[in-house]
Amino acid sequence: MARQPRPLVRSDIAYSTPTHVTVRGKDLVRDVLGQMNLGDFAFLQLTGRTASPRQAAVFNALLITLVEHGMTPSAIAARMTYAGAPESLQAAVAAGLCGLGSVFVGSMEGAARMLHEALLGQPDEVDLERVAHDTVAALRERGAAIAGLGHPLHKPVDPRAQRLFEIAAENGMSGRYVALMQGIAREAERATGKALPINATGAIGAICCEFGFPWHMVRGFGVMARAIGLVGHLMEEAERPMAVEIWQRVEDEASRHLREA
Amino acid sequence: MARQPRPLVRSDIAYSTPTHVTVRGKDLVRDVLGQMNLGDFAFLQLTGRTASPRQAAVFNALLITLVEHGMTPSAIAARMTYAGAPESLQAAVAAGLCGLGSVFVGSMEGAARMLHEALLGQPDEVDLERVAHDTVAALRERGAAIAGLGHPLHKPVDPRAQRLFEIAAENGMSGRYVALMQGIAREAERATGKALPINATGAIGAICCEFGFPWHMVRGFGVMARAIGLVGHLMEEAERPMAVEIWQRVEDEASRHLREA
Amino acid sequence: MARQPRPLVRSDIAYSTPTHVTVRGKDLVRDVLGQMNLGDFAFLQLTGRTASPRQAAVFNALLITLVEHGMTPSAIAARMTYAGAPESLQAAVAAGLCGLGSVFVGSMEGAARMLHEALLGQPDEVDLERVAHDTVAALRERGAAIAGLGHPLHKPVDPRAQRLFEIAAENGMSGRYVALMQGIAREAERATGKALPINATGAIGAICCEFGFPWHMVRGFGVMARAIGLVGHLMEEAERPMAVEIWQRVEDEASRHLREA
Amino acid sequence: MARQPRPLVRSDIAYSTPTHVTVRGKDLVRDVLGQMNLGDFAFLQLTGRTASPRQAAVFNALLITLVEHGMTPSAIAARMTYAGAPESLQAAVAAGLCGLGSVFVGSMEGAARMLHEALLGQPDEVDLERVAHDTVAALRERGAAIAGLGHPLHKPVDPRAQRLFEIAAENGMSGRYVALMQGIAREAERATGKALPINATGAIGAICCEFGFPWHMVRGFGVMARAIGLVGHLMEEAERPMAVEIWQRVEDEASRHLREA
Structure with missing residues (x-):
């Protein structure tokens, strides 16, 4: 040294x-x-x-939305890990966090990146409808999905997104990134003819841009919030376990064709 | 199935x-x-x-105390991981959490367990001074350290413990677990002749017992709070990295005796 | 610095x-x-x-035994993680490894520790039957399980343990730790009246002692071998996924009582 | 369900x-x-x-090359984690693996992907020199680095790559992917005027293509091999620790400007 x-x-x-x-x-x-x-x-x-009090109101709402999403793959992974190493609670949380990647939390990052790049270097008076149109067209040409839109369950509206946008507006944090996200949703519905509501990750991605957070750090909010959620799952797993039951069912079914061959 | x-x-x-x-x-x-x-x-x-508002005040203070402890081994592990896999921020947080075990966060769990077990089945009117005396005597006989006491830097008082006890008292949550922790500290100082202030993890362990949290879940509070702290370290690492510099220094020094042999 | x-x-x-x-x-x-x-x-x-060639034969057999144990909680956790972050294969393996703790791989470590401590400081000519007797008696008095004995499926004999002992014997590595493990199994069966065959982790724990590996590192062999097994599971998951199906079943069943309330 | x-x-x-x-x-x-x-x-x-015996010879050589790369960020992260949670060896290995992402092990995956895509759908008699030329030209036009080329220390030749290619050739596994990798290296050196030897990850990526392994699984070989390496580091850390020393130096240096302000 x-x-x-x-x-x-x-x-x-x-x-x-x-x-x-x-x-x-x-x-x-x-x-x-x-x-x-x-x-x-x-x-x-x-x-x-x-x-500021208004920033705090919006930021707390963002994080809370990310804490708990039910029996996700992440929660199942954490519970499976706890079953094997109950003395290492921290490792069970870590295992649960490891899967917060491109598929589940990535859409939040993807939305933030899409909005950030669409407005990078644009003047304040840019025509957001045009930017929305061009963004959707470019993604559709590449055959890419549009981050932050659509939800398998929450249709025709994701109530969390709606509420987060309200909270942002009430606190003076509904600026051009939020407007662009909404424009992109309208344009995507128009272009595809499908219902494509802004989902929670789309709303969070947009609001994170209003805060000025770098898009590659947006995933971090999901990670830290979900750590809280996972500790809750592990407290429940310690009281009323399900991991061993899931394990035995999966093992039984997965190899049945081999045992019966 | x-x-x-x-x-x-x-x-x-x-x-x-x-x-x-x-x-x-x-x-x-x-x-x-x-x-x-x-x-x-x-x-x-x-x-x-x-x-309740008073519970909320105490619980938020507990968690905040656990968010950030400087350039800990956990923060270094997270930064090292980010240097190799910046696209997997969640894995860098997970790596940092993996080390929150018996050495660093465990003392919190150890204090909660010690207090829980000392008062298990005891009547409300138990003589806490006697319990403190017996607890310290039993641990000293086994040659075991007393969880939650002493700090390499914060001497003669850990200011975080002092403040957490104040907040607990102001909110009606300073009961017999806190009193027992304080009694154990006095007794330990008397028995050893050494300054053994209650540290932050001792205070948190005691207050967690006041909440009635099971001792084996107390570690979870440290884990979820530190997840926030680690995201902060990774945001800084992305802006002003240190991991590669540390790596090169360590590698250089660690194998010097082999290269020069 | x-x-x-x-x-x-x-x-x-x-x-x-x-x-x-x-x-x-x-x-x-x-x-x-x-x-x-x-x-x-x-x-x-x-x-x-x-x-040496004989050490190599035994060591390879030990490790191979630990690579693959079917659809374990560890494999399920790895597959769940991969479903969320397929771009971070390393994090999926890491998640799977996190659960190799006291419940699943720990019995191997427990057996090694039990044998190591039982013979620590004992002369070469120690009466192993007496040590076995005392070890079993002491564990039973404490109400503790005996590490390395019994298996829910492999009864009355764990064929892996049997074969590992054969390989150790053929290669001159069946010494007093193996003999003590076998003595403990006989004594435990005598004392409890139950069939308690030495399982694979018991055999591995004993043979690791023959190698002179420190007991607290024995878990590491399970960890590194299982990393190979998990990569195999992830290659299969990429080809024929099951994680999303398991997730949906679990989510559906776990919250049914809430949705139907 | x-x-x-x-x-x-x-x-x-x-x-x-x-x-x-x-x-x-x-x-x-x-x-x-x-x-x-x-x-x-x-x-x-x-x-x-x-x-087959020849496949086994090549496959073992590939994996061995990936086991140990000195005091990498991955090894440092594992040692830091072990310092905090020595009872969770598996979590320390997991933490070390989490960083095997795009920067360190990804170049192996990148090389495999580049070669796979360059020859996808090409007839057996394709002109490899032309493919090499086009591949390098396309990457250079995009300003992208060429995966598998160059090494900060091993110059002008990476001796591991050289040896792996020899072993592949001796065992009949040096086909058109290896030839293309070598053609790309020559073409890249010609086009840039710089020494760009094929490094170990380039050789491994090419040989993995000869085996027919899917490129997105190549990272898994690095992960499972490195798990072995990390257990070795943790055995050494348990005997002669360095994590606390590194931690204290880093903490001391990192906050000096704050303490002295």
């Missing part, structure tokens, strides 16, 4: 002294504990800024 | 219909979004109950 | 120069590739020593 | 009866243990076929 000069190893997030813990410039004990809620502190941890 | 009868695969956490998402009996869109913060919703997700 | 003196960061495993890669003192290109198989190289990587 | 008809949950990998364990159609006890080495069994587990 001697070669010089080297870029410094440097972090601006936190440091401690014997009497103080400082996170993002705030004294944890004096300025945070007892005065902030977890969602507001998450905003501080992630951005280095204190959320 | 035919053998009968079988225990049902059953979860009480959440379900969805086309128009509603229900989590722990609450309508997510109507009753939660825009009305709860993330910490309060975490309480609902984990316990199935709505936190 | 300036304070001195500090313990060195040092690894003896491997180093590279522009023209050579050296692992455990061997030139990878000249001495290993084309001359060793994967199991033998694993022995070198883990121990720093070249396996 | 009642709706009908449904696709079956089905796996062809393994099943057990009280007296037999069958993996990929082979009786584990009778046909495998004591007769196969780990690399050959991995081939069976992954492909369902028994490797």
